[in-house]
Amino acid sequence: MSIASKISSTEINSHLSAFYTDKYFEVALVNSPSSVYEPAVTNDATFMADEVPAGTAGYQRKVIKYVAGDIAAYADKGMALARKSAIFDHDGGTTALSFSHIVLLRGDGNILTLNTPGNTPSNAIDGTYNNFSTSTLGNGLGATLNLTVSGSGSTFTVTIASAGYNYTVGDTLNILEADLVAAGVCGTGDGNLTVTVASVSSGGTIYSVSKPNTTVNLTDGNQAVMYFDIKHYGFYN
Amino acid sequence: MSIEPTVINITSFTEGGEDIVIDGTNIIKIDVTLGGIDNSGIMEKWPKISGQNIMNHEHTVTCYVTALIVEAGGLLLNDPSGGIPYIYNNSLLASNATVIDGDLFS
Numbered sequence: 001m002s003i004a005s006k007i008s009s010t011e012i013n014s015h016l017s018a019f020y021t022d023k024y025f026e027v028a029l030v031n032s033p034s035s036v037y038e039p040a041v042t043n044d045a046t047f048m049a050d051e052v053p054a055g056t057a058g059y060q061r062k063v064i065k066y067v068a069g070d071i072a073a074y075a076d077k078g079m080a081l082a083r084k085s086a087i088f089d090h091d092g093g094t095t096a097l098s099f100s101h102i103v104l105l106r107g108d109g110n111i112l113t114l115n116t117p118g119n120t121p122s123n124a125i126d127g128t129y130n131n132f133s134t135s136t137l138g139n140g141l142g143a144t145l146n147l148t149v150s151g152s153g154s155t156f157t158v159t160i161a162s163a164g165y166n167y168t169v170g171d172t173l174n175i176l177e178a179d180l181v182a183a184g185v186c187g188t189g190d191g192n193l194t195v196t197v198a199s200v201s202s203g204g205t206i207y208s209v210s211k212p213n214t215t216v217n218l219t220d221g222n223q224a225v226m227y228f229d230i231k232h233y234g235f236y237n
Numbered sequence: 238m239s240i241e242p243t244v245i246n247i248t249s250f251t252e253g254g255e256d257i258v259i260d261g262t263n264i265i266k267i268d269v270t271l272g273g274i275d276n277s278g279i280m281e282k283w284p285k286i287s288g289q290n291i292m293n294h295e296h297t298v299t300c301y302v303t304a305l306i307v308e309a310g311g312l313l314l315n316d317p318s319g320g321i322p323y324i325y326n327n328s329l330l331a332s333n334a335t336v337i338d339g340d341l342f343s
Contacts, residue, residue: 027319064319078297083327084319087312102302131317144317162317210302212341221309222337225329228319229301 007234009074015232020066020081024107024201026165027062027086027226028052029099037101037209044206052099057218058091060141061165063110064228078233086226090218097218102210102226106203110163111143113198114173117156120193121177121186124153129183131161132175140167140197145175147193149185158195171197304341307334 032050036042052059070082090097129147136143143164148157175193180186218224311334315321321329330336 062319063317067318070320083321085315085321085329086319087315087329089309092309102304104300104302208300208302210304210342212304213343216306216338216341218306222306223309223312224304224306224341225312227303227327229303231299231301233297233299 009079009234012074012079012232012234013071016071016079016081017068020230021068021071023066024110024163024165024203025064025066025084025207025228026105026107026110027064027228028103028105029059029088029097030101030103031099031215033100033215035101037206037211044204047206047209048103048105051103052097054141057093057095057097058089059097062086062088063107063142063163063165064104065107065110065163078231080229080231084228086228088218088224088226090220090222092221097224098215099218100211100215102212104207104209104228106205106207107163107165107201108204109140109166109168110201111140111160111167111197112163112200114145114158114160115196115198117158118172118194118196119191120156121180121190122153123190124149124156124186125184126150126152127184129180129185132179132183134164134173134175136167136171136173138168138171140164140171143167143173145173145195147175147185156193158193163201167197167200169197169200173197302342305336306338306341307336311335 028048029052030048030050031052032047035047035050037047054060064084064086066081066084070084072080072082088097126149129149132145132147134143134145141164142162144161146159146161148159149155150157173195177186177188177190177192180190180193181188216224307330311331313322313325313329313331315329321327
């Protein structure tokens with residue numbers, strides 16, 4: 001005779017810590033209404049080949065990250081992670097952002113660490129400046145950076161606000177001078193800031209697939225929001 | 238009288254016997270006969286459970302997804318990791334949001 005044992009909350013916590021804490025996930029939209037995702041049957045790469053092309057109606061994947069504080073206490077026979085969200089904005093153009101599936105993937109190419117800045121602006125003003133968008137010559141998308149200037153403009157500390165995705169080690173991220181000027185970091189002609197990627201995550205496998213009742217066509221600048229609530233249950237009878 | 242210790246990496250022991258492991262763990266297996274007294278007053282030996290008691294570890298992962306569409310400007314900002322500020326009470330809907338489709342899965 002076999003019985004199902006009660007799983008301790010400590011054990012479930014260990015699983016959550018190992019597989020989610022400080023890990024990145026990506027939310028992607030796939031447009032293939034006739035496709036059916038079957039775990040262990042459907043090929044991930046084949047399924048993701050129908051992802052909405054980056055840039056279509058403003059589309060790019062959204063990145064989610066879990067931290068230790070996102071693990072909740074044991075309740076209702078399991079342990080949950082904090083709710084995470086992804087917002088997709090239609091860019092207001094004439095092309096609709098259409099999708100038939102919402103896919104959650106293990107993060108791949110999310111920036112984990114940065115090297116010290118290469119090029120830095122002159123005449124920089126001490127302070128903390130957040131959420132600079134970046135450009136790169138590589139394939140990465142979505143990374144945003146925070147900047148702290150200290151030492152009367154002599155020291156620059158760059159940290160990751162949003163890790164983006166599809167980056168590779170060695171990619172150069174560029175914060176444009178215009179953005180630095182707009183934020184009050186420096187003046188016109190003082191130059192831009194560059195920093196290179198030191199390490200990135202690896203993954204890319206599908207975690208879950210959800211299919212809306214009908215294909216969604218996002219238009220007119222409208223917004224779609226998805227909430228993800230992950231919970232681990234330790235079964236007991 | 239001294240008892241000669243068995244090997245350190247003992248992995249099984251004889252039912253009903255007693256084994257001592259050098260690392261300090263004592264493993265004692267006692268054969269217990271289960272039974273009940275029937276109407277005649279004679280203890281009836283219950284059939285022995287065959288095989289091993291296997292304890293299953295069941296672990297279920299569930300990912301609940303909720304999705305909705307609103308008109309432009311109807312959502313509050315989440316943080317760069319997708320988190321929702323505590324004061325928003327797990328919803329990014331702005332108070333003046335116009336909901337176009339409140340549940341993409343219904």
